Amino acid sequence: MKYDYLIVGAGLFGATFAHLANKRGKRCLVIDKRPHTGGNIYCEKIDGINVHKYGAHIFHTSDREVWEFVNSIVPFNRYTNCPVAQAPDGKLYSLPFNMNTFYQMWGVKTPCEAQDKLEEQRADAVARMQAEGVSAPRNLEEQALTLIGKDIYEQLIKGYTEKQWGRKCTDLPAFIIRRLPVRMTYDNNYFNDSYQGIPIGGYNRLIDGLLEGVEVKTETDFFADCEYWKTVADKVVFTGKIDEFFGYRFGKLEYRTVRFETESLHNPNWQGNAVVNYTSVDVPYTRIIEHKHFETFGNAVYDNPKTVISREYSSEWQDGMEPFYPVNDSKNQETYEKYRQLAERESNIIFGGRLAEYKYYDMAPIVAQVLNLFK
Numbered sequence: 001m002k003y004d005y006l007i008v009g010a011g012l013f014g015a016t017f018a019h020l021a022n023k024r025g026k027r028c029l030v031i032d033k034r035p036h037t038g039g040n041i042y043c044e045k046i047d048g049i050n051v052h053k054y055g056a057h058i059f060h061t062s063d064r065e066v067w068e069f070v071n072s073i074v075p076f077n078r079y080t081n082c083p084v085a086q087a088p089d090g091k092l093y094s095l096p097f098n099m100n101t102f103y104q105m106w107g108v109k110t111p112c113e114a115q116d117k118l119e120e121q122r123a124d125a126v127a128r129m130q131a132e133g134v135s136a137p138r139n140l141e142e143q144a145l146t147l148i149g150k151d152i153y154e155q156l157i158k159g160y161t162e163k164q165w166g167r168k169c170t171d172l173p174a175f176i177i178r179r180l181p182v183r184m185t186y187d188n189n190y191f192n193d194s195y196q197g198i199p200i201g202g203y204n205r206l207i208d209g210l211l212e213g214v215e216v217k218t219e220t221d222f223f224a225d226c227e228y229w230k231t232v233a234d235k236v237v238f239t240g241k242i243d244e245f246f247g248y249r250f251g252k253l254e255y256r257t258v259r260f261e262t263e264s265l266h267n268p269n270w271q272g273n274a275v276v277n278y279t280s281v282d283v284p285y286t287r288i289i290e291h292k293h294f295e296t297f298g299n300a301v302y303d304n305p306k307t308v309i310s311r312e313y314s315s316e317w318q319d320g321m322e323p324f325y326p327v328n329d330s331k332n333q334e335t336y337e338k339y340r341q342l343a344e345r346e347s348n349i350i351f352g353g354r355l356a357e358y359k360y361y362d363m364a365p366i367v368a369q370v371l372n373l374f375k
């Protein structure tokens, strides 16, 4: 055999695997059907700006080992995700729900005042449901109302959730929202993790660093000749779709996807923030991403007279679209479980990553998983 490992997929899982195997002297070949490496973290340079082609990616983790590992490949910047939401009432609110949000919504200034207001809102919702003879939330709307009350639900949750799921909140199950965390401090940092940031120079630097010294073939689909590809290496690391690997014999696994409309503008600073959510159901997109803010801070944004924005439209997935978010309902989980059992019998194939495991993973857990494989 020419190689120790054939790695199908040059995304974060495949590239991290290739890096660690290569460092241990293993001969690796990485193939990817796309014309570029990086999988979903790939960035396209437009007007000097790294555009997150498959959706905005923010690296965040509390795992020091993962953080030190990725920073040993490329140093990360200090980007801190602080999204804002443009609500149906026309106002802008800070996210996640914190003292800034409560001040913007109700004018309350202290945590005690905010707590009282939240309690009042929750009690109103519960009383209204009891008056209708409802003892437990029957759907997502009732669940959200009892957890956070009417004002935040209507301004910041309802429209966004309906666009994300393509269904009314009253038709969505209550369990989707188990908790709605609130932060009783003036802290707009979206994540609670110890570390977050974006690779300096963009995600392609991370992938290029991981794949340095590794043989890579892009525009090469494993399924174009899988019998051949299985013969080139002792082991295959497969990070593509598990249902496709087994010829869809138990049916197709379902996904939700996002459609992006990307536009280059003659404006150095269009929305002043990387992420703005649109929470009104009357606005068809869920978010607008202004990519330069991931890597440029303060007035340095004016150094480039142009900017690039992407409007994100959440949509049902069909063949040919990017499979982004697995639909982990019982029907799909049962189908996946059948594929997983078949995969267990394939002793020469390692199935890994978000498509092969039919599971949403953030980037840091993907890296952690591969680091653990090599321990």
Ligand code: FAD
Pocket (backbone or CB within 6 Å): 008, 009, 010, 011, 012, 013, 014, 031, 032, 033, 034, 037, 038, 039, 040, 041, 054, 055, 056, 057, 058, 059, 060, 220, 221, 222, 223, 239, 240, 241, 258, 324, 325, 352, 353, 354, 355, 361, 362, 363, 364, 366
């Ligand atoms: P992928 O990146 O999908 O890589 C799989 C690769 O396999 C692809 O390049 C594909 O072309 C290739 N492939 C598939 N089939 C074949 C085949 N037959 N032959 C050859 N090649 C094949 N994580 C965060 O931590 N923070 C974020 O902010 C964040 N935002 C996200 C936003 C969106 C819209 C999405 C969808 C995900 C986001 N993630 C985020 C998650 C992140 O994208 C994943 O953790 C990461 O991409 C997983 O890497 P992977 O290698 O498993 O999969």
